[in-house]
Amino acid sequence: MKRRTLFLGALLLLCGCATTANYKKVVGSWVGADAETLVSAWGYPSRTFEAPNGNTVYEYSNSETYQTSRHTIYTYDPQTRTGFATTHGGDTLTFHCRTFFEVNGGKKVVKASFKGNSCKATAPEETPGAERGLKR
Secondary structure, three states: OHHHHHHHHHHHHHHOOOEHHHHHHHHHOOOOOEHHHHHHHHOOOOEEEEOOOOOEEEEEEEEEEEEOOEEEEEEEEOOOOEEEEEEEEOOEEEEEEEEEEEEOOOOEEEEEEEEEOOOOEOOOOOOOOHHHOOOO
C-alpha cells in the first residue's frame, strides 16, 4: 500500500498540474518579446484594438461548451401506488479564456493580462524560451 501511494505521488509530480498561476507565468513571460515572435507562437489574434494610450492590444480568445449527461431515476412505492421521477444533469458548462498582449509602437509586448475561468497552463519547462512556447 505504501509503495502504491508513493508511486501515485511521484506520478502526480511528473504530470504537473494546469493552474492559473502557471498561465500567469507563461503569459507574463511574453512581456519584452517581439510582436512578430508572439504571432509566430500564438498565431494571429482573434482581434486587435487600440488601447487608450495608443498601443495595439492583441486579444486571443478560447471558448468551449460542454453538455453534461442527463439521467432520470424512477421510483415507485407499491404500498401507495405512486411514483415519481427525478432528473439530474443536462447542464451546459462554458469555459473561456481571453488573453491580452499590449504592443507598443516599437512592436514590443509591454503588458500582458488575461481573464476567464479556463486560463490554465502546466508549469513551464526549465529551458530558455520554453515559458514562451519556444522550442529549442
